[in-house]
Amino acid sequence: MPGTTPNVQLTAWREANYSTRAEMADALCRTPTAIDQGLVCDDERLRRWERGEVLWPHPPYRKALQELTGRTAEQLGFIPPGKRRERARSPVRVAPLHARREDLNGLDPAELARTADVSRLTRWIAASDTSDEAVAGLERSTSSLAASHTQIPAKRLLPEVIKLHRRTQDLLERGHQRPRHTRELLRINADLLAHAAVIFGDVSFDQAAEDYAAAALMLAQEAGANESFARYAQAKTARWQNRFIEAADLARQGFEASPPAPMRTQLAWYEANAAALLGDMARAREAVARAEQSAETTRDSTSDLSVWSFPTERRALFALSVATRTGDPDGALRAAEMADSAWAAGAPVAPAIWAQIRVGTGIAHLQKGDLEGTAEQVAEMLTLDPGMRLTTITRYLVDLARRLDHPRLKTNSLAAQLRQQIYDFNATALTDDADMESS
Numbered sequence: 001m002p003g004t005t006p007n008v009q010l011t012a013w014r015e016a017n018y019s020t021r022a023e024m025a026d027a028l029c030r031t032p033t034a035i036d037q038g039l040v041c042d043d044e045r046l047r048r049w050e051r052g053e054v055l056w057p058h059p060p061y062r063k064a065l066q067e068l069t070g071r072t073a074e075q076l077g078f079i080p081p082g083k084r085r086e087r088a089r090s091p092v093r094v095a096p097l098h099a100r101r102e103d104l105n106g107l108d109p110a111e112l113a114r115t116a117d118v119s120r121l122t123r124w125i126a127a128s129d130t131s132d133e134a135v136a137g138l139e140r141s142t143s144s145l146a147a148s149h150t151q152i153p154a155k156r157l158l159p160e161v162i163k164l165h166r167r168t169q170d171l172l173e174r175g176h177q178r179p180r181h182t183r184e185l186l187r188i189n190a191d192l193l194a195h196a197a198v199i200f201g202d203v204s205f206d207q208a209a210e211d212y213a214a215a216a217l218m219l220a221q222e223a224g225a226n227e228s229f230a231r232y233a234q235a236k237t238a239r240w241q242n243r244f245i246e247a248a249d250l251a252r253q254g255f256e257a258s259p260p261a262p263m264r265t266q267l268a269w270y271e272a273n274a275a276a277l278l279g280d281m282a283r284a285r286e287a288v289a290r291a292e293q294s295a296e297t298t299r300d301s302t303s304d305l306s307v308w309s310f311p312t313e314r315r316a317l318f319a320l321s322v323a324t325r326t327g328d329p330d331g332a333l334r335a336a337e338m339a340d341s342a343w344a345a346g347a348p349v350a351p352a353i354w355a356q357i358r359v360g361t362g363i364a365h366l367q368k369g370d371l372e373g374t375a376e377q378v379a380e381m382l383t384l385d386p387g388m389r390l391t392t393i394t395r396y397l398v399d400l401a402r403r404l405d406h407p408r409l410k411t412n413s414l415a416a417q418l419r420q421q422i423y424d425f426n427a428t429a430l431t432d433d434a435d436m437e438s439s
Helices: 008-017 021-029 032-037 043-051 059-069 081-089 101-105 109-116 118-126 132-147 154-174 179-202 206-223 228-240 244-257 262-278 281-297 312-325 329-344 351-367 371-381 391-404 413-427
Strands: none
Touching: 008 021, 008 043, 008 154, 021 032, 021 043, 021 059, 032 059, 132 154, 132 179, 154 179, 179 206, 179 228, 179 391, 206 228, 228 244, 228 262, 228 391, 244 262, 244 281, 262 281, 262 312, 281 312, 312 329, 312 351, 329 351, 351 371, 351 391, 371 391, 371 413, 391 413
Protein backbone atom coordinates (compact mmCIF):
# COMPACT_ATOMS: atom_id res chain seq x y z
CA MET A 1 0.00 0.00 0.00
CA PRO A 2 1.56 3.36 -1.01
CA GLY A 3 2.63 5.59 1.88
CA THR A 4 2.80 2.85 4.52
CA THR A 5 5.76 2.34 6.86
CA PRO A 6 6.66 -1.24 7.81
CA ASN A 7 6.24 -2.17 11.44
CA VAL A 8 9.81 -3.30 12.10
CA GLN A 9 9.29 -3.80 15.84
CA LEU A 10 6.49 -6.34 15.38
CA THR A 11 8.48 -8.12 12.67
CA ALA A 12 11.60 -8.27 14.84
CA TRP A 13 9.67 -9.73 17.79
CA ARG A 14 8.00 -12.33 15.60
CA GLU A 15 11.29 -13.38 13.94
CA ALA A 16 12.97 -13.71 17.36
CA ASN A 17 10.22 -15.99 18.67
CA TYR A 18 8.63 -17.82 15.72
CA SER A 19 10.01 -19.25 12.50
CA THR A 20 7.01 -18.16 10.39
CA ARG A 21 4.01 -15.83 10.52
CA ALA A 22 1.75 -18.87 10.47
CA GLU A 23 3.31 -20.14 13.71
CA MET A 24 2.77 -16.83 15.47
CA ALA A 25 -0.77 -16.54 14.10
CA ASP A 26 -1.56 -20.00 15.47
CA ALA A 27 -0.15 -19.04 18.88
CA LEU A 28 -2.18 -15.83 18.86
CA CYS A 29 -5.36 -17.79 18.16
CA ARG A 30 -4.70 -19.86 21.30
CA THR A 31 -4.54 -16.87 23.70
CA PRO A 32 -7.40 -16.56 26.25
CA THR A 33 -8.87 -13.47 24.57
CA ALA A 34 -8.74 -15.01 21.09
CA ILE A 35 -10.53 -18.14 22.33
CA ASP A 36 -13.09 -16.15 24.32
CA GLN A 37 -13.80 -13.68 21.50
CA GLY A 38 -13.54 -16.17 18.66
CA LEU A 39 -10.81 -14.15 16.95
CA VAL A 40 -9.48 -15.33 13.62
CA CYS A 41 -5.82 -14.62 12.95
CA ASP A 42 -3.83 -16.01 10.03
CA ASP A 43 -0.51 -15.25 8.39
CA GLU A 44 -2.14 -12.77 6.00
CA ARG A 45 -3.39 -10.65 8.90
CA LEU A 46 0.09 -10.68 10.40
CA ARG A 47 1.57 -9.75 7.02
CA ARG A 48 -0.71 -6.70 6.83
CA TRP A 49 0.29 -5.68 10.35
CA GLU A 50 4.00 -6.04 9.59
CA ARG A 51 3.68 -4.09 6.33
CA GLY A 52 2.14 -1.19 8.27
CA GLU A 53 -1.22 -1.43 6.48
CA VAL A 54 -2.95 -1.64 9.88
CA LEU A 55 -1.68 1.04 12.25
CA TRP A 56 -3.91 0.22 15.24
CA PRO A 57 -5.62 -3.21 15.54
CA HIS A 58 -9.06 -3.60 17.08
CA PRO A 59 -9.11 -3.85 20.92
CA PRO A 60 -9.53 -7.66 21.16
CA TYR A 61 -6.53 -8.19 18.87
CA ARG A 62 -4.46 -5.71 20.89
CA LYS A 63 -5.33 -7.59 24.07
CA ALA A 64 -4.49 -10.96 22.50
CA LEU A 65 -1.15 -9.59 21.28
CA GLN A 66 -0.31 -8.40 24.79
CA GLU A 67 -1.21 -11.80 26.22
CA LEU A 68 1.10 -13.50 23.72
CA THR A 69 4.05 -11.09 23.76
CA GLY A 70 3.88 -9.41 27.15
CA ARG A 71 4.02 -6.05 25.37
CA THR A 72 1.50 -3.33 24.62
CA ALA A 73 0.49 -2.55 21.05
CA GLU A 74 2.60 0.63 21.12
CA GLN A 75 5.62 -1.33 22.32
CA LEU A 76 5.09 -3.61 19.33
CA GLY A 77 5.26 -0.65 16.94
CA PHE A 78 1.56 0.12 16.37
CA ILE A 79 0.57 3.79 16.37
CA PRO A 80 -2.61 4.88 18.21
CA PRO A 81 -4.89 7.42 16.41
CA GLY A 82 -4.02 10.26 18.80
CA LYS A 83 -0.36 10.05 17.99
CA ARG A 84 -1.06 9.87 14.28
CA ARG A 85 -3.03 13.12 14.45
CA GLU A 86 -0.25 14.73 16.48
CA ARG A 87 2.31 13.73 13.88
CA ALA A 88 0.12 15.02 11.08
CA ARG A 89 -0.16 18.43 12.78
CA SER A 90 3.59 18.66 13.50
CA PRO A 91 5.48 17.01 10.70
CA VAL A 92 9.20 16.61 11.31
CA ARG A 93 11.52 17.57 8.52
CA VAL A 94 14.92 15.91 8.21
CA ALA A 95 17.95 17.89 7.17
CA PRO A 96 19.75 16.30 4.19
CA LEU A 97 22.78 14.27 5.23
CA HIS A 98 24.90 16.11 2.69
CA ALA A 99 24.03 19.55 4.11
CA ARG A 100 27.17 21.61 4.67
CA ARG A 101 27.91 23.55 7.86
CA GLU A 102 27.20 26.87 6.12
CA ASP A 103 23.77 25.56 5.04
CA LEU A 104 22.80 25.33 8.74
CA ASN A 105 24.41 28.58 9.84
CA GLY A 106 21.71 30.58 8.11
CA LEU A 107 18.82 28.92 9.98
CA ASP A 108 17.28 30.36 13.12
CA PRO A 109 17.06 28.21 16.30
CA ALA A 110 13.42 27.26 15.70
CA GLU A 111 14.23 26.00 12.21
CA LEU A 112 17.25 24.10 13.50
CA ALA A 113 15.05 22.40 16.11
CA ARG A 114 12.58 21.32 13.44
CA THR A 115 15.28 19.95 11.11
CA ALA A 116 17.28 18.10 13.76
CA ASP A 117 14.83 15.16 13.97
CA VAL A 118 15.89 14.19 17.48
CA SER A 119 12.75 12.10 17.73
CA ARG A 120 14.04 9.70 15.08
CA LEU A 121 17.21 9.18 17.10
CA THR A 122 15.33 8.58 20.35
CA ARG A 123 12.95 6.15 18.62
CA TRP A 124 15.95 4.20 17.33
CA ILE A 125 17.57 4.11 20.78
CA ALA A 126 14.34 3.03 22.48
CA ALA A 127 13.29 0.45 19.88
CA SER A 128 14.02 -3.07 21.13
CA ASP A 129 12.63 -6.55 21.04
CA THR A 130 14.82 -7.54 24.02
CA SER A 131 13.71 -6.55 27.50
CA ASP A 132 15.79 -5.74 30.57
CA GLU A 133 14.22 -8.79 32.21
CA ALA A 134 15.37 -11.10 29.40
CA VAL A 135 18.96 -9.86 29.63
CA ALA A 136 18.91 -10.10 33.43
CA GLY A 137 17.62 -13.67 33.17
CA LEU A 138 20.49 -14.66 30.87
CA GLU A 139 22.94 -13.03 33.27
CA ARG A 140 21.51 -14.98 36.23
CA SER A 141 21.68 -18.27 34.34
CA THR A 142 25.26 -17.56 33.24
CA SER A 143 26.28 -16.89 36.85
CA SER A 144 24.49 -20.02 38.06
CA LEU A 145 26.34 -22.19 35.55
CA ALA A 146 29.66 -20.63 36.58
CA ALA A 147 28.82 -21.31 40.25
CA SER A 148 28.05 -24.97 39.44
CA HIS A 149 31.38 -25.56 37.73
CA THR A 150 33.20 -27.34 40.55
CA GLN A 151 30.26 -29.47 41.65
CA ILE A 152 28.81 -30.87 38.39
CA PRO A 153 30.76 -33.26 36.13
CA ALA A 154 32.15 -31.43 33.12
CA LYS A 155 30.31 -33.45 30.48
CA ARG A 156 26.99 -32.77 32.17
CA LEU A 157 27.65 -29.08 32.56
CA LEU A 158 29.00 -28.37 29.07
CA PRO A 159 25.70 -28.90 27.16
CA GLU A 160 23.96 -26.44 29.49
CA VAL A 161 26.62 -23.80 28.86
CA ILE A 162 26.41 -24.35 25.10
CA LYS A 163 22.59 -24.13 25.12
CA LEU A 164 22.66 -20.79 26.95
CA HIS A 165 25.36 -19.52 24.59
CA ARG A 166 23.15 -20.40 21.60
CA ARG A 167 20.15 -18.58 23.11
CA THR A 168 22.27 -15.49 23.67
CA GLN A 169 23.80 -15.73 20.20
CA ASP A 170 20.35 -16.08 18.66
CA LEU A 171 19.21 -12.86 20.33
CA LEU A 172 22.28 -11.05 19.06
CA GLU A 173 21.87 -12.27 15.49
CA ARG A 174 18.09 -12.17 15.06
CA GLY A 175 16.92 -9.52 17.49
CA HIS A 176 16.85 -5.75 17.49
CA GLN A 177 18.28 -4.54 20.78
CA ARG A 178 18.99 -1.21 22.32
CA PRO A 179 22.75 -0.46 22.17
CA ARG A 180 23.19 -1.14 25.89
CA HIS A 181 21.41 -4.49 25.52
CA THR A 182 23.75 -5.40 22.68
CA ARG A 183 26.80 -4.65 24.83
CA GLU A 184 25.37 -6.68 27.72
CA LEU A 185 24.56 -9.63 25.46
CA LEU A 186 28.07 -9.53 23.97
CA ARG A 187 29.55 -9.56 27.47
CA ILE A 188 27.31 -12.43 28.62
CA ASN A 189 28.13 -14.43 25.52
CA ALA A 190 31.85 -13.79 26.03
CA ASP A 191 31.58 -15.19 29.57
CA LEU A 192 29.69 -18.26 28.32
CA LEU A 193 32.23 -18.93 25.57
CA ALA A 194 35.11 -18.58 28.04
CA HIS A 195 33.37 -20.99 30.43
CA ALA A 196 32.82 -23.48 27.60
CA ALA A 197 36.50 -23.16 26.66
CA VAL A 198 37.58 -24.03 30.21
CA ILE A 199 35.35 -27.14 30.19
CA PHE A 200 36.55 -28.25 26.75
CA GLY A 201 40.09 -28.05 28.10
CA ASP A 202 39.08 -30.05 31.19
CA VAL A 203 37.97 -32.94 28.98
CA SER A 204 40.91 -32.78 26.52
CA PHE A 205 39.12 -31.07 23.61
CA ASP A 206 42.03 -28.67 23.24
CA GLN A 207 41.22 -27.33 19.77
CA ALA A 208 37.64 -26.52 20.75
CA ALA A 209 38.96 -24.87 23.92
CA GLU A 210 41.30 -22.71 21.86
CA ASP A 211 38.59 -21.71 19.38
CA TYR A 212 36.02 -20.85 22.04
CA ALA A 213 38.53 -18.85 24.08
CA ALA A 214 39.52 -16.81 21.01
CA ALA A 215 35.85 -16.08 20.26
CA ALA A 216 35.29 -15.11 23.90
CA LEU A 217 38.13 -12.60 23.74
CA MET A 218 36.78 -11.10 20.53
CA LEU A 219 33.31 -10.60 22.03
CA ALA A 220 34.67 -9.18 25.30
CA GLN A 221 36.76 -6.65 23.39
CA GLU A 222 33.79 -5.72 21.19
CA ALA A 223 31.68 -5.14 24.31
CA GLY A 224 34.44 -3.17 26.03
CA ALA A 225 34.14 -5.71 28.87
CA ASN A 226 36.57 -7.51 31.18
CA GLU A 227 38.91 -9.74 29.14
CA SER A 228 40.29 -11.72 32.07
CA PHE A 229 38.00 -14.77 31.73
CA ALA A 230 38.88 -15.21 28.05
CA ARG A 231 42.60 -14.67 28.72
CA TYR A 232 42.46 -17.24 31.53
CA ALA A 233 40.83 -19.78 29.21
CA GLN A 234 43.52 -19.13 26.58
CA ALA A 235 46.36 -19.44 29.10
CA LYS A 236 44.91 -22.63 30.55
CA THR A 237 44.60 -24.22 27.10
CA ALA A 238 48.15 -23.28 26.15
CA ARG A 239 49.48 -24.60 29.46
CA TRP A 240 47.87 -28.04 29.00
CA GLN A 241 49.29 -28.22 25.49
CA ASN A 242 52.77 -27.65 27.01
CA ARG A 243 53.06 -24.25 25.30
CA PHE A 244 54.50 -22.79 28.48
CA ILE A 245 55.92 -19.49 27.20
CA GLU A 246 52.65 -18.72 25.42
CA ALA A 247 50.66 -19.66 28.53
CA ALA A 248 52.80 -17.35 30.67
CA ASP A 249 52.46 -14.47 28.19
CA LEU A 250 48.68 -14.89 27.87
CA ALA A 251 48.29 -14.97 31.64
CA ARG A 252 50.40 -11.80 31.95
CA GLN A 253 48.27 -10.04 29.31
CA GLY A 254 45.15 -11.02 31.23
CA PHE A 255 46.69 -9.79 34.50
CA GLU A 256 47.51 -6.41 33.00
CA ALA A 257 44.02 -6.02 31.50
CA SER A 258 42.10 -7.15 34.60
CA PRO A 259 40.50 -4.98 37.27
CA PRO A 260 41.32 -5.73 40.93
CA ALA A 261 39.51 -9.06 41.33
CA PRO A 262 40.24 -12.69 42.26
CA MET A 263 40.80 -13.58 38.61
CA ARG A 264 43.66 -11.08 38.45
CA THR A 265 45.42 -12.92 41.27
CA GLN A 266 44.76 -16.25 39.60
CA LEU A 267 46.26 -15.04 36.33
CA ALA A 268 49.46 -14.00 38.13
CA TRP A 269 49.69 -17.46 39.66
CA TYR A 270 49.07 -18.98 36.25
CA GLU A 271 52.01 -17.03 34.84
CA ALA A 272 54.14 -18.24 37.76
CA ASN A 273 53.12 -21.84 37.18
CA ALA A 274 53.78 -21.72 33.43
CA ALA A 275 57.12 -19.98 33.97
CA ALA A 276 58.14 -22.63 36.52
CA LEU A 277 57.21 -25.40 34.09
CA LEU A 278 59.31 -23.63 31.46
CA GLY A 279 62.22 -23.49 33.88
CA ASP A 280 62.30 -19.68 34.11
CA MET A 281 62.53 -19.46 37.90
CA ALA A 282 63.23 -15.71 37.96
CA ARG A 283 60.00 -14.99 36.07
CA ALA A 284 58.13 -17.47 38.27
CA ARG A 285 59.27 -15.67 41.44
CA GLU A 286 58.33 -12.27 39.99
CA ALA A 287 54.86 -13.55 39.08
CA VAL A 288 54.42 -15.03 42.58
CA ALA A 289 55.20 -11.60 44.02
CA ARG A 290 52.56 -10.02 41.78
CA ALA A 291 50.06 -12.68 42.82
CA GLU A 292 50.67 -12.12 46.52
CA GLN A 293 50.41 -8.35 46.13
CA SER A 294 47.13 -8.73 44.19
CA ALA A 295 45.75 -11.13 46.82
CA GLU A 296 46.23 -8.50 49.52
CA THR A 297 43.61 -6.27 47.90
CA THR A 298 41.13 -8.91 46.69
CA ARG A 299 39.63 -11.74 48.70
CA ASP A 300 37.16 -14.37 47.52
CA SER A 301 34.38 -15.58 49.76
CA THR A 302 35.15 -19.01 51.21
CA SER A 303 31.76 -20.14 49.89
CA ASP A 304 32.43 -19.07 46.30
CA LEU A 305 33.21 -22.07 44.08
CA SER A 306 32.63 -20.38 40.73
CA VAL A 307 34.80 -21.26 37.77
CA TRP A 308 36.12 -17.69 38.05
CA SER A 309 36.67 -17.57 41.83
CA PHE A 310 40.03 -17.92 43.57
CA PRO A 311 39.46 -19.03 47.17
CA THR A 312 42.18 -20.00 49.62
CA GLU A 313 42.37 -23.64 48.57
CA ARG A 314 42.79 -22.71 44.90
CA ARG A 315 45.57 -20.27 45.77
CA ALA A 316 47.13 -23.09 47.77
CA LEU A 317 46.98 -25.36 44.73
CA PHE A 318 48.93 -22.89 42.59
CA ALA A 319 51.46 -22.29 45.37
CA LEU A 320 51.90 -26.05 45.75
CA SER A 321 52.41 -26.52 42.01
CA VAL A 322 55.00 -23.76 41.75
CA ALA A 323 56.81 -25.07 44.83
CA THR A 324 57.12 -28.61 43.46
CA ARG A 325 58.35 -27.24 40.14
CA THR A 326 60.97 -25.07 41.81
CA GLY A 327 62.25 -27.89 44.04
CA ASP A 328 60.70 -26.68 47.29
CA PRO A 329 58.79 -29.69 48.70
CA ASP A 330 58.51 -28.16 52.18
CA GLY A 331 56.85 -25.07 50.65
CA ALA A 332 54.53 -27.39 48.73
CA LEU A 333 53.50 -29.20 51.93
CA ARG A 334 52.83 -25.86 53.65
CA ALA A 335 50.58 -24.88 50.74
CA ALA A 336 48.70 -28.19 51.00
CA GLU A 337 48.22 -27.62 54.72
CA MET A 338 46.73 -24.20 53.95
CA ALA A 339 44.09 -25.85 51.74
CA ASP A 340 43.37 -28.63 54.23
CA SER A 341 42.97 -26.08 57.02
CA ALA A 342 40.46 -24.11 54.94
CA TRP A 343 38.38 -27.24 54.35
CA ALA A 344 38.62 -28.23 58.02
CA ALA A 345 37.28 -24.77 58.90
CA GLY A 346 34.18 -25.35 56.75
CA ALA A 347 35.13 -24.15 53.27
CA PRO A 348 33.15 -26.13 50.66
CA VAL A 349 35.15 -28.81 48.89
CA ALA A 350 35.59 -28.62 45.12
CA PRO A 351 36.39 -32.25 44.18
CA ALA A 352 38.79 -31.44 41.34
CA ILE A 353 40.80 -28.97 43.45
CA TRP A 354 40.89 -31.42 46.35
CA ALA A 355 42.17 -34.18 44.04
CA GLN A 356 44.91 -31.96 42.60
CA ILE A 357 46.01 -31.00 46.11
CA ARG A 358 46.33 -34.70 46.93
CA VAL A 359 48.44 -35.37 43.81
CA GLY A 360 50.65 -32.34 44.42
CA THR A 361 51.14 -33.38 48.05
CA GLY A 362 52.09 -36.85 46.83
CA ILE A 363 54.72 -35.34 44.53
CA ALA A 364 56.10 -33.26 47.42
CA HIS A 365 56.42 -36.38 49.59
CA LEU A 366 58.18 -38.18 46.73
CA GLN A 367 60.62 -35.28 46.40
CA LYS A 368 61.44 -35.76 50.10
CA GLY A 369 61.97 -39.49 49.57
CA ASP A 370 58.78 -40.44 51.43
CA LEU A 371 57.16 -42.97 49.08
CA GLU A 372 54.72 -44.11 51.78
CA GLY A 373 53.48 -40.52 52.12
CA THR A 374 52.91 -40.46 48.36
CA ALA A 375 50.94 -43.70 48.57
CA GLU A 376 48.71 -42.28 51.31
CA GLN A 377 47.80 -39.25 49.16
CA VAL A 378 47.06 -41.36 46.07
CA ALA A 379 44.94 -43.79 48.10
CA GLU A 380 42.72 -40.92 49.31
CA MET A 381 41.65 -39.97 45.81
CA LEU A 382 41.17 -43.35 44.13
CA THR A 383 37.39 -43.26 44.70
CA LEU A 384 36.90 -39.87 43.04
CA ASP A 385 33.83 -39.86 40.77
CA PRO A 386 35.01 -40.64 37.19
CA GLY A 387 33.04 -37.64 35.96
CA MET A 388 35.22 -35.39 38.12
CA ARG A 389 38.50 -36.83 36.83
CA LEU A 390 39.32 -33.84 34.68
CA THR A 391 42.34 -33.35 32.47
CA THR A 392 43.85 -31.10 35.14
CA ILE A 393 43.91 -34.15 37.44
CA THR A 394 44.80 -36.94 35.01
CA ARG A 395 47.70 -35.05 33.47
CA TYR A 396 48.96 -34.16 36.93
CA LEU A 397 48.88 -37.88 37.76
CA VAL A 398 50.80 -38.68 34.58
CA ASP A 399 53.53 -36.38 35.88
CA LEU A 400 53.53 -38.28 39.19
CA ALA A 401 53.69 -41.63 37.34
CA ARG A 402 56.66 -40.35 35.34
CA ARG A 403 58.45 -39.46 38.58
CA LEU A 404 57.63 -42.92 39.98
CA ASP A 405 59.28 -44.43 36.90
CA HIS A 406 62.67 -43.02 37.94
CA PRO A 407 65.50 -45.59 37.65
CA ARG A 408 65.98 -45.66 41.42
CA LEU A 409 62.34 -46.79 41.83
CA LYS A 410 62.24 -49.31 38.96
CA THR A 411 62.41 -52.32 41.26
CA ASN A 412 60.32 -50.82 44.08
CA SER A 413 57.07 -52.79 44.43
CA LEU A 414 55.18 -49.88 46.03
CA ALA A 415 56.18 -47.57 43.16
CA ALA A 416 55.01 -50.21 40.68
CA GLN A 417 51.70 -50.53 42.53
CA LEU A 418 51.19 -46.75 42.48
CA ARG A 419 51.92 -46.58 38.75
CA GLN A 420 49.28 -49.25 38.12
CA GLN A 421 46.74 -47.45 40.32
CA ILE A 422 47.34 -44.23 38.40
CA TYR A 423 46.89 -46.04 35.09
CA ASP A 424 43.61 -47.61 36.25
CA PHE A 425 42.36 -44.29 37.66
CA ASN A 426 43.05 -42.39 34.44
CA ALA A 427 41.60 -45.15 32.26
CA THR A 428 38.16 -44.63 33.83
CA ALA A 429 38.24 -40.83 33.71
CA LEU A 430 35.12 -39.15 32.32
CA THR A 431 33.45 -42.39 31.23
CA ASP A 432 30.21 -42.15 33.23
CA ASP A 433 28.45 -39.64 30.98
CA ALA A 434 27.05 -39.76 27.47
CA ASP A 435 29.05 -38.16 24.70
CA MET A 436 29.07 -34.43 25.13
CA GLU A 437 27.58 -32.04 22.62
CA SER A 438 30.51 -30.13 21.12
CA SER A 439 28.96 -28.53 18.07
